[in-house]
Amino acid sequence: MRIVVAGGSGHIGTFLVPRLVRAGHEVINVSRGQRSGYVDDPAWSQVRPVTADRDDPAFPEAVAGLQPDVVVDLICFTLESATALVDRLRGQIGHLLHCGSIWRAGPSLKLPMTEENGPPPLGEYGIAKDAIARMLKEETSSGGLVTTSIHPGHIVGPGWHPVGPLGNLDPAVWRTLSAGEPLDVPGIGTEFMHHVHADDVAQIFEAAIARRDAAAGEDFSAVAPSALNVRGYARIAAGWFGQTAQLRPVTWVDFRRTAGEEAAQTSWEHLVRDHYFSIDKARALLGYLPAYEPEQAVLESVRWLIDHDELEVATPLTV
Numbered sequence: 001m002r003i004v005v006a007g008g009s010g011h012i013g014t015f016l017v018p019r020l021v022r023a024g025h026e027v028i029n030v031s032r033g034q035r036s037g038y039v040d041d042p043a044w045s046q047v048r049p050v051t052a053d054r055d056d057p058a059f060p061e062a063v064a065g066l067q068p069d070v071v072v073d074l075i076c077f078t079l080e081s082a083t084a085l086v087d088r089l090r091g092q093i094g095h096l097l098h099c100g101s102i103w104r105a106g107p108s109l110k111l112p113m114t115e116e117n118g119p120p121p122l123g124e125y126g127i128a129k130d131a132i133a134r135m136l137k138e139e140t141s142s143g144g145l146v147t148t149s150i151h152p153g154h155i156v157g158p159g160w161h162p163v164g165p166l167g168n169l170d171p172a173v174w175r176t177l178s179a180g181e182p183l184d185v186p187g188i189g190t191e192f193m194h195h196v197h198a199d200d201v202a203q204i205f206e207a208a209i210a211r212r213d214a215a216a217g218e219d220f221s222a223v224a225p226s227a228l229n230v231r232g233y234a235r236i237a238a239g240w241f242g243q244t245a246q247l248r249p250v251t252w253v254d255f256r257r258t259a260g261e262e263a264a265q266t267s268w269e270h271l272v273r274d275h276y277f278s279i280d281k282a283r284a285l286l287g288y289l290p291a292y293e294p295e296q297a298v299l300e301s302v303r304w305l306i307d308h309d310e311l312e313v314a315t316p317l318t319v
Contacts, residue, residue, distance in 0.1 A: 030066075100129045
């Protein structure tokens, strides 16, 4: 099939595009630039690059003009934008796949969470992702375009910083843990974060394309088989450096003062949701078998950052 991937040079596309090429598809990568992904792969030499801006009102027409059989949209963030693409592609293609987010669900009420029991979302981003997923499901159920929405957890992999043990992107946490120094943890550290390796997300997209009938009108959580809570994540990460995590519980008021408002707010946004999702639906309908536990995925990311002098640590990795 001819598959157009919008945003194929990003985290998921880095692994999805080569997967699709190796599966024998003709792949067109639509992006603002010509970068071929975070990880080198010879499959990129067989990919046709097309430059287009996802925010341009002409984007749906540009995609339709490529005459795809399948469109994978990895960079849609508003209902208006999603609806415009659906309206243009209706009757023109066989399958539209959208990348959502587990933040389509709000703070957990029951664990593990499923595609059906997620509470209402918080914040502009989560609300938009939820609205898009609902629109797509209604589009397919009403006899329109065949769609699938896939909702990744916190994506990690080589080439970028993972969401860390405190639920933010502050690199200082890795130096603290690698030195065995005390780490201020807001509360008691029981909140979950659900990570996923980018290649495991790519696996779900590839499976949904291959199993179109099973994926039609469905939404799937794309996460690792298990989730890490704050204190477990910190203790595992400290162990990578031969250290024992020294966790010091503090109030959120104190944490905001010491961590800084931006980092503390990012932590709050992640930890207040307390997300831990089931992958039973993706297993049953798509045969999803994630290759990475969350700590394995994060370790790969951290190792890459250290090896490329993009992360400062006090002691070397021992694993």
